[in-house]
Amino acid sequence: MDREKFKAVCADCGKECEVPFKPTEGRPVKCNDCFRKGRPQRSFNKRRDVDVVCAECGKATTVPFKPVSGRPVLCRDCFRKSKN
Numbered sequence: 369m370d371r372e373k374f375k376a377v378c379a380d381c382g383k384e385c386e387v388p389f390k391p392t393e394g395r396p397v398k399c400n401d402c403f404r405k406g407r408p409q410r411s412f413n414k415r416r417d418v419d420v421v422c423a424e425c426g427k428a429t430t431v432p433f434k435p436v437s438g439r440p441v442l443c444r445d446c447f448r449k450s451k452n
Contacts, residue, residue: 378402422446
């Protein structure tokens, strides 16, 4: 089901655009391009690896999460071995 589109003028660039909601007087409307420019980057794109030492073999490695105190962290090889 297609939503009704309404004509509007972008508050940032002045370009005429269509939006899927009825614009309210006094509230700025942005075109798709300007709306995307103003959105912050999603945090999952910025994965940060943490340096750790494997609790099983003692090898230095990295993991894509913050380790919890008191819980052992395994390197990739030891983790795979523990799964078998």
